[in-house]
Amino acid sequence: MQTKTLSPSEVQTNQPRVHTAPNICAVIASAAAGFLITNVKIGGTLSPFLTSLISALTPLYGTAALFGGICSALVTGSVWKCIAELSAAVLTVIYCKIFSRQKGSGIKAIAAGLIYFICASAVSAGSGDWVLFAAVFFRGLMCSAASYCMCETKRLARGGCSDNGNAKMNSVFYAGIVYMIIIAALCSKTVWIINAGRIAAGFCTAAAARKFGVRGGGAVGVLSASAFLLAEQSLGRCGAMLAFAGLASGLYHIRGKYAVNICFICSAFGITAAAGMPSGTPEFIADMGIAAALYCLIPERLYMPKLNGICSVRSKGEDIRSDRLGFAAQVLEEVGNDVETASDMLSRCTEAPDEKISDIVRNTVCGKYCSQRKCTAVFCAVSDKTADDCFKAAEALAESKGSVTCGELPTGFDGCRAKAQVAYACTHAMELRALQSRKSAFVRRFLEGASEQLSASCGIIMSMAEELDPRFKEDFSLSESAARILADCGIEAKSVSVAFDSDLHPFAEAYICREKKIPEPDMAEMTERLGLLLGYELSKPAIICCGEGDKRIMRIRWRTEASYTPDCRILAFAAESGVSGDSHGCFEDGRGNYYIILADGMGKGARAAAESSMAVNMLRRLILSGAGLESAIRTLNVLMTAASPDETFTTADIMEINLYSGATRLIKMGAAPTVVMLREEETAYTEVYSDCSAPLGIIASAKITEEHFTLDSRSRLVMTTDGIGPEHMGYITALLENETLTCEQICDKIMAASDENELSSEEKMRRRDDKTVAAVRLYKI
Incomplete structure (x- = not known):
């Protein structure tokens, strides 16, 4: 094992390889x-x-x-x-x-x-x-x-195709012609009583009935019959029986893949019996049996995405909505740049040299009492240099104390008849300068916050626009079927969508106006039936709600089972009063991304707990709303900066893990180091990721750096707050090397070692801090 600490510039990002x-x-x-x-x-x-x-x-x-x-x-x-x-x-x-x-x-x-x-x-x-x-x-x-x-x-x-009616009809026509050519080509090959064309037609008819219902099964059955006649007229009777089987099996497409298959077999055998077992019946039954077996054995993910592309419709409305969001984001970005430019100009103007206090006093006081505005006009014994030194000394005294009294003026003013006015003028000029400085600082801070808020809003809009990307193809037929399933379960949804992402993973999403929580039995039934519809086993849905009363909206997301399941154990310790200033949260966004957040509020006790808890809860809601991780962090940082006039802050450690691929993104805002054990082939090594970003709530334009790596079932990691000191990094690394320890045992041992280290010193007892430890690993499903 070798331990290596990486700086952010040395962290390598996993880029997908392009296969040419x-x-x-x-x-x-x-x-x-x-x-x-x-x-x-x-x-x-x-x-x-x-x-x-x-x-x-x-x-x-x-x-x-x-x-x-x-x-x-x-x-x-x-x-x-x-x-x-x-x-x-x-x-x-x-x-x-x-x-x-x-x-x-x-x-x-x-x-x-x-x-x-x-x-x-x-x-x-x-x-x-x-x-x-x-x-x-x-x-x-x-x-x-x-x-x-x-x-x-x-x-x-x-x-996919356009949502124009003619375009939809044309796409069906093109696909139908190509399908007939393929079936006709396959019908030319017959081995014993097995005909490749009949088998392929039976498979496609069952698949179409499963996806499109009665219309799909019947249409593909008719196309198959036409292809049979095109290739060989003796196959025409087989085509008619196949069309009937497609119509019958389409009645059960909501019930799932296996229900469609059973109905397809029964209807195919039944129609041959009803027709009096015509010639070619053994061949037809054998081919349909093989087609049904292949339909059960071949996973839908191998062919359904292409069928989605041919038969799905990409709405022009989606394109225009995406363009509108993108345009709005671009405008916000330009406005944010203008605000940032104004902030820089104001900063440069403020930093320019102001008029000296001594000059201000001479112009206001000396000009009023002495016509020549020179001390030598009244006191001939005082030179210009001596007068300048006296005023500079008074200015330095006013700047150091913030004010100056008549008795505190230098001795050179003893003979001045306007000594009291000079002292008052110095104090007043100093107060005006301090007020102007505070005003400029406030305006700069406001402009910086506004610029950062516009940048965060731009990121949120762009994240929402990505949801309408054409690569995420919606299947309207499956969406309608999913809406009927929810209606059968007593749930009236505002909208239901079934879509496939760029990696061909199906997702279901529903928006429901409902004040009460959906009972667990009803949710389990919906999940099971949607899984049968999609042909995949679905995981527990991710639910988020917003609004109250009649305006309460519930969003539910279902996803297929991913490649990994996370095991996350978090152990927290409060330094005083039983209230920990650390907060944590683990959740999933319904798209296969798992998030772990550790937040540490400034100080200890109830106030630190309130700040860290607010950070975790707001990040969770922003991420689940679709704002995007980086935009959510920027938005929260601006809000905390504006809400913290006394410059309190919260550190945040945010990790995003894709449960399909293991790709991991780590963002640290003033957080303690994270230790990760990775493997390269059979060689295990650890990496310690430290941080160079400011905590949340200090400056509005905080820099966000991301670190990327890929986890698998052999990887493990530990996240901590700063209550676990850097002296424990070696011990944490040794624990990660021990593959027999569970995540819970790792947390217990780290916390116990931290307590022992603190108990060995009375000084450390007085400086005890809140502590939180999170241990994470992935298990292959």
Whole structure:
């Protein structure tokens, strides 16, 4: 074990790595798609869909699809029959490589259709049959249409579609055409009684029924039937039975994945029995059974995010709301910069040399009593230098004492007839200078606080704007289903949302106008049913309320089970009166972020406890409201600075842990050091993070520094307040090295060692401080 103390400049931030290498799985999938789609027949002849597929892919994946198509032609011995399709595919790969920056779906589609028409016309030129040329022309149009649908479906899978009605219909149309092409390609492969197209269609029908209900199951069933007829007319009866199974299973989509699957199997078997077991029944039953088994075994997170992208709608209203918030934040930032500039100008003006007190006195007193404003005019024995020295001495006396009396003036004023007026003028000028200084300091402090408050408000608005980021895709169908679940449980929600974050984790959120707390049984039932709807086990929801009476609003957030669960143990000791000036809090924001806050109020006793408790509670509410961690700290700092005219302060130690990845952020505002045990492969080491920021409540424009590291199930850390002195850091490190100790045992041992150290000295007994220790580790779920 090695111990290392890091300065903030030496702390390394964990940056996500950008992977630019091609995805091997995607290359293999492209080759497989090219292999399957090459043999799809339309009207008894090979389809032009290989060219369409390549035009929708990148040059690398298009080359893989071309390789798959060539392999398919070699395996089936139909190279000459496929010569037009293969030639067009080769030219399309070259076109995509040369014009790789061209992103328009329409241009790609036109190019694909034109390339196919040229190649097919060249192959058919020897026949001289104009009917054949007409067929080639229409097949070129088919190639363009398929290419356009594939490009648009790929785009929708990445970014969603607009909330415009026509755009929604177009997205469904594009996805439907591509789905039919895929199923038709898979139907060309049959092994014994197993048909890949029927299995894929059954799987997709069950998934659509699960997500979209009756409409989704029925629509995908009809599309599957159309694809069956396109590939082979004998499969038409199977398509009709599959459509019925999709309609029936969609009735139970709210009940969860397994309820949909059971209904799908029962309805598929039931419709075949009701139809009198027509020909092809064994094959149909076998394929549907395999599809149902695959639907149960394959996790939804592997395919549902792409389906969300194709079928979800990104509202233009969300975009405009996000833009409005972003614009407001930018304006606030500019205003804050203007206020900061004004504060700097005022500071420079205040620091400029003022008129000397001696000059002020001479201008007001001497000018009134002596026409020449010179002491030598009356007392010829006094030189100008001696008079200047007397006034400077009086000025120094006034500055040191704040005032000066007639008897305290230097002896050089003994013969002055305006001696009393000089003393009064010196005192009055000094009082005016002190008043002006206090006024300037107050204005500077006010401007600094206003600038920092505007900066904090800007951060809050930007954090809220990020909630509307298009990367966080809302699933409107699941949102409606979640609202119905809450209504079934007797909860009328103002709004309900189900969305997926950038890491594809689903979250549910509900806003409810309710004065009373929701009973635990009702909350447990809602959580269980929402988990069945999302196909994930949900953790305990995070709840925050605001307002009172009829205006009380409750926000509930549900999230999926994360990769880690935190174990946090906190032990506190009060130095006097049984009231500790330290406060602490642990909570989760409902998005998978876990927070630990330790606050230490200035001094000891009830006042310190009130200040630290206010800091913890306000930070918790600001973070849970979506203000963002840094903005919450800035806002609290401004409020505490304004509320503390006697410059009381509170230290704060804030840690944010992402329970999905273990990524940790640590912010220390005047707090005691934190000891963290990390591992690099099998080597364990400790890092001590100290602080260089001011506590909360001292200056409005406090500097905030962040320290980043990643925790896992083998990491542990200890946070303390300053009641645990730096002499205990070595002992804490030794405790972290002992992997057999629990977090509770670590806290007990640190507190016991601290007490023993204090009891050994009477001086330390008189200087005892409040103490708080927090030990944290993560357990892999």
